[in-house]
Amino acid sequence: MTPTAPDTDTPTALHGARLPRWLLPADWPQHEGRPALARLDIADGRIARVRPLPVAEGPAGQARWDLRGAPVLPGFVEAHAHLDKAFIGPRLGAVRPGLLGAIEAVIADRERWTREDLRERMQRGLRWAWQAGTTRLRTHIDWWDPQATPLAWDVLGELAHEWRDRVAIERVALVKLGPCEDRAVAQALARRIAESGPGALLGGFVHSSQWNPGALRELLRAAQEQNLDLDLHVDEELNPEAEGLAWLARNLRATRFDGRVVCGHACALAAQPESRALATLDAVARAPITLVSLPITNLLLQDAAKGRTPRQRGLTLVKEARIRGIPLLIGSDNVQDPFCRVGSLDPVETLQAAVLAGQLDEPLDAWSQSLCRADWLDREAPLDAPGLEGRPADLVIFDQADAWSWPTRTARRRVLRHGRAIDTDTRDDAPSR
Incomplete structure (x- = not known):
């Protein structure tokens, strides 16, 4: 059933919300094999109470939105x-297929990266x-260049301050x-990043074409000295001999790194012998590592060639990681650039690709977690299910979807920030044609 049209943009209650199973307590009642619908009471921009239906009706005239089973999720984390x-x-003109060709195209385009150009594109995103x-x-x-701060770093720092009340922005x-x-180079670089302002992290490009365990060890040490978390591009390739992720999982404790490491891509796991890939994931499960899968970009980028259908895909082993309890997020990665010519920075669109490519069951009840768990990026945050009560009423309501069809039929949605609906029309942000 279609939710009723609201007569206010600041509801005091969401009645009949379909919350995912991972967000609910274990004793939440079930109805026909699915969690019972919920009522969320909102006060002062926060979620005051979450109760299963049926519940007593509120007072007459209450600003209640009747959702009639529409899926509702917490605000998203775009992890990468x-x-x-x-x-x-x-x-851009023609781009050579594959990762290295995309890197070449970006390098050639950098001469156009003025402050105005960067600001317009990043703000649009x-x-x-x-x-x-x-x-x-x-x-x-x-x-x-370790000796020079990129212009984009400074521009994004300005935007992070301007957007602080809408999106919490982190720079890697x-x-x-x-x-x-x-x-000395690694330590100076880490010190410069740490001094550049809040939300700064140290990252690196870990690939077999430039594999250097000594350099990675120094990067870890520099991050530890500056109390920086690490977010790395790791094994973004289908080379079964790639060993960046395995090395990290083995050596994090040896280097005494006590932060959280986020490893994006890890495509090589899908090309390795089963025993080797699973042994690596077993080691990752024992380390403070969060994996981030980037399905849209890697499906387009890996095993790419002109006039040839790809035989191998770029999705990392998401099911095997989940079975082992490894924190796993799904991110958009590149958007409308040489690495990925499509995309819209919509996390649900990204999960749609993952559901199809990875044959993921129960997308709403199980895998929507990979879009919402911001705590899986944090150094000291607990990794248990966060719940909703007491948190800001930052919610996404999918009016046309249901528990079966989600994440399809999700283009139409209502977004609440601190309990107030925002304008979700992006048409004014489209580039000129």
């Missing part, structure tokens, strides 16, 4: 984006993410491993 590259695709329902966004910024310095083999 590249706002510095976003939307440059339409202005932020607006799209915000309107999709995202409350926290982590974006990588290319930082290839995506550095090359090679120069970090010099301990």
Whole structure:
């Protein structure tokens, strides 16, 4: 049934909400094998109470939205984006297929990266993410020269301050491993990042084409000294000999790193012999590592060639990671650039791709968690289910979907921020044609 049209943009209650199983207590009542619908009471911009239906009706005239079973999720975390590259695709010519060809195209385009260009493109991406329902966004910024702060880093720092009441923005310095083999270089780079302001992290590009365990060890040490968490691009390739993730899982404790490491991509797991890949995941499960899968970009980028249908896909082993209790998030990655010509910074669109590519069962009840668990990015946050009561009323309501069809039929949605509906129309943000 279609939810009733609200007569207010600040509801005091959401009646008949379909919440995912992972967000509910174990004793939540069931109805026909699914969690009973819920009523969420909202007060002062926060979720005051969550109760299963049926419940007593509120007083006459209460500003209640009747959702009639529409799925409802907490605000999204965009765990892995590249706002510095976003939307440059339409202005490029032909790009050589694959990861290295995309890197070449970005390098060639950088001469156009003025402050105005970066600000317009990154702000467009932020607006799209915000309107999709995202409350926290982590974006990588290319930082290839250890001696020079990228212009994009400073511009994004300004935007993070301006957007602080809408989206919590984190910046990851995506550095090359090679120069970090010099301990002084790694330490100076980490110190510069730590001093650049809040929400800054150290990152790196870990790939077999430049594999350097000594440099990665120095990167870990530098991050530890500056109390920085790490967010790494790891094994974004289908080379079965790639060993970045396995090395990290074995060596994190040995290097005495006590933060949280986020590892994006890990595509090589899908190309390795089963026993080796699963042994690596067993080690990851014992380490403070969160995995991030980037299905849209990696499905387009891996095993890519002109005029040839890909035989291998780029999705990492998401089911096997979940079975082992490894924190797993799904991110948008690149949007309309040489790495990925599509995308919209809508986390639900990204999960749609993962559901199809990974044959994921129960997307709403199980896998929607991979879009919402911001605590899985944090150094000291507990990794148990967070619940909703007492939290800000930052919610996404899917008016046309149901528990069976989600994450399809999700383009139409209502987004609440601190209990108030926002404008989700992105048409004014489209680039000129």
